[in-house]
Amino acid sequence: WANDIVFDNKKIVGVLIENSLSGNKIKKSVIGIGLNVNQTSFEGLPDAVSLKQITGRNFQIEKIMSDIVKEIQKNYILLKTRKFTEIDKLYHENLYLYNEKHRFKTSGKIFEGTICGTDTFGKLIVKNNNSKEIKKYSIKEIEFLESL
DSSP states (O other), X not given: OTTEEEETTEEEEEEEEEEEEETTEEEEEEEEEEEOOSOOOOTTOTTBOOHHHHHSSOOOHHHHHHHHHHHHHHHHHXXXXXXXXXXXXHHHHXXXXXXXXXXXXXXXXXXXXXXXXXXXXXXXXXXXXXTOOEEEEOTTSOEEEEEO
């Protein structure tokens, strides 16, 4: 969840962030963004989609890049001005499967759960709808199976 953008249950964007730490503070971050723009074939990747597949038209890569950079700059200002509550609100408004019931798999067990959000470390917070237990999961610890 933390590093993908999904459209209609298909991945359209992947984000990779590498942080360099100095003590307990982030010294620098390198961020890579992969956006499927005009590609129409994703051999071996059945859950991928592109802007072209969604809209049926080609896009100018330079225009897309310019728009992405503007959005990053806009949100970076929120970060620099320490508007963490606003950032958190925006993030959760766009969080995939947020507050919806779905089936998940963790440690070989399948359960029905609801995503409640993320914690300050980026762990996914999921409520097991049967046991009412709320747990936090790191990347790769939990898998989305299907909508209910």
